[in-house]
Amino acid sequence: MELKINREMIPVTETILDDVQEQSVELDYVLPDYDPDIFRIIGCEMHPTIVSYTTASDRITYELRVDIRILYCGAGSTLLQCVSQQMMFSRSAELPRTAENPTLTLRPRITYSNCRAVSPRRLEARGAVSVQIRVTGDRRQEVIRDVFGMHVQLRKIPVEYAAQKRSAVKNITLSEEVELGAAKPPIRSIVRNNVRLVHQETSILAGKLIVKGDAEVQLLYTWQKDDGSGGMESMQFTLPYSQIVDMEQIDESYRSSAEAQVIRCDLKPSAEVLQCEIELRLCCTAIQTASVQLVTDAFSTCFPCQQTPVSVQIDMAPERVHSSMACSAVIRPGDRIPECIYDLQCQVRNINMQLLSDTNRIRVSGMLCCSLLAADAEGMPVLLEKEEAFEAYADPGTSVADAVLRAQVEPADCTYHLASDGTISVQANLLLHGALCPSARHVCLSDLEVDGENKLVRDGDYALKLYYGVEHEDVWDIAKRCHTSVDAIMEENELAEEQLANAGMLFIPIVH
Incomplete structure (x- = not known):
């Protein structure tokens, strides 16, 4: 009898690189002649941004841009002045090995930032950026799917895995001319601006991926009349986008997702119109799943066997996670x-996410960083900052067991309440968005050798033996120990499950 192995x-999936790079930021700036003294x-x-990146077989290279804004007031004036500068950095990281279909994730974060006035005309800013780098890739592993002949018994588990992965990156530009309207004063200079991406969705149509969403622009600007009086004004508007992304050979059997990232937001004010141009990066993924029966153990009822196990990490199709959480902070001014209060911005730092399989929730902790731009009784601008530790829980809507979370936490919106004593209560709504990737490590067989020349020697010539099974013992382990089949034991003892519910005596039929 021949042995046939399918x-x-x-x-x-394997992790190629998981590292953090630090980049220092140093700026020495001399004010132009038209700006007032400090x-x-x-x-x-x-604010750090990954402008572009490339992946080669042995290294990755990326361009990091840091947007710096320094706010100050001149002598005898309460009008806020804003110095805006950009600094570019080119960085690279070596890959320890190559991989098929590498996936790169870059997350920049500001570690710290501060500035000082060296002289009335000169500013000095110092800071640091940390960039989290994660590279994963695929490799092909040969496993046993089925075995026939030589009285071989198999133990299998069904596994669904990501059989086909398609990815694409597309940069798009959104342009809009926004009228200020009669209620808004003309823009003198922009102090703050922020772009938030919301309502994103994907669909597959005729082999194309369609990505839709909205870019919400929020800005704070200064204005000034001819008599020298002035102040600050906020403004908000939305730019929708709908893009077709070419992805090879995708159809309705694929699960799709897309992550939008803001590369730049250029705002150019004129007398009555604000010209806005936003560049976005769309990182798109489509996955088609398949099923396989993995052989995790094997033996022959008649011949000695030698098996070769291999440990594999298998990714299944990701499930989209979109959940909101509430947290708060209290700012007590001096x-x-x-x-x-003119403007409130919130950010999160030092985020830690933990999957809780017992409650099927995601525990999120970190620091809520509040930056509030206000004015005192004399009209002098003041920047109030507060970092508050938070802990929140998110319901992903799907099982978190044996999964890897690849997500971000960002403030969706934040509100405040100013009390009579100057205490400010901040309520922030945090958005957890990304993917929950079911991933499990299995030990399966990559090879099996059966020694057909030598038969197993039994301890006697019998067709049935007695065996005392313990509670929760697997029938497979009993069959392997006694060189018989699982089906024969279950049929002889009228067992409904492949695990013993109670301890007791079993009849073990011997098969050949």
Whole structure:
């Protein structure tokens, strides 16, 4: 009797690189002649962005841009001045090995930022950016799917895996001319601006991936009349987008997802119109799943066997996660009590996400960083900042068992309440969005050898033996120990499950 082994090549996921790179930011800036002298520094803000990246067989290279905004007031004036500068950095990281279909994730975060006035005409800003780098890839692993002959018994488990993966990256540009309207004063200079991407959805049509969403633009600007009086004004508008992304050979059997990233937002004000141009990066993924029966154990009832096990990490189709969480902070001002509030921005840092399989929730903890731009009783701008630790829980709507979470946490919106004593209560709504990727490690067989020359020697010539089974013992382990089949034991003892519910005596039929 010949031994026939059916094999299959399946993709398994491996982590190629998981590292963090640090980049220092140093700026020495001399004010141009048309800007007033520095009298008081209000604050300094830095925002990092990955502009572009490339992946080669042995390294990755990326361009990092840091947008720096320094707010100050001149002598004898409460009008806020804004210094805007950009700094570019080219960085690279070596890959320890090559991989098929590498997937790169880059997450930049500001570690710290501060500034000081060296002289009335010169500013000095210092900061640091940390970039989390994660590269994963696929490799093909040969596993046993089925075995025939030589009285071989098999133990199998069904596994669904990502058989086909398609990815594409597309940069798009959104342009719009926004009228200020009669109620808005003309823009003198933009102090703050922020782009939030919302309502994103994907669909597959005729072999194309359609990505839709909205880009919400929020900005704060200064204005000034001819008599020298002025102040600050906020503004908000939305730019919708709908894009077709070419992805090879995808159809309705694929599950699709897309992540939109803001590369830049250029705002150019004129007398009555604000010209807005936003560049987005769409990172799209489509996955088609397949099923396979993995052989995890094997033996022959008549011949000695030698098996070769292999441990494989198998990714299944990701499930989209979109959940909101609430957290809060309290800002207690010092001597300068705010009389009015112009703008509130919230960010999160030091995020830690933990999957809780017992409650099927996601535990999210970190620091809520609040930055509030206000004015005191004299009209002087003041920047109030507060970091508050938070802990929140999200319901992903799907099982978190044996899964890997690849998601981000970002503030969706934030509100405040100003009390009479100047205390400010901040309520922030955090959005957890990304993918929950079911991933499990299995030990299966990549090879099996059966020694057909030597038969197993039994301890006697019998067709039935007695065996005392313990509670929760697997019938497979009993069959393997006694060189018989699982079906024969279950039929002889009228067992409904392949695990013993109670301890007791079993009849073990011997098969050949």
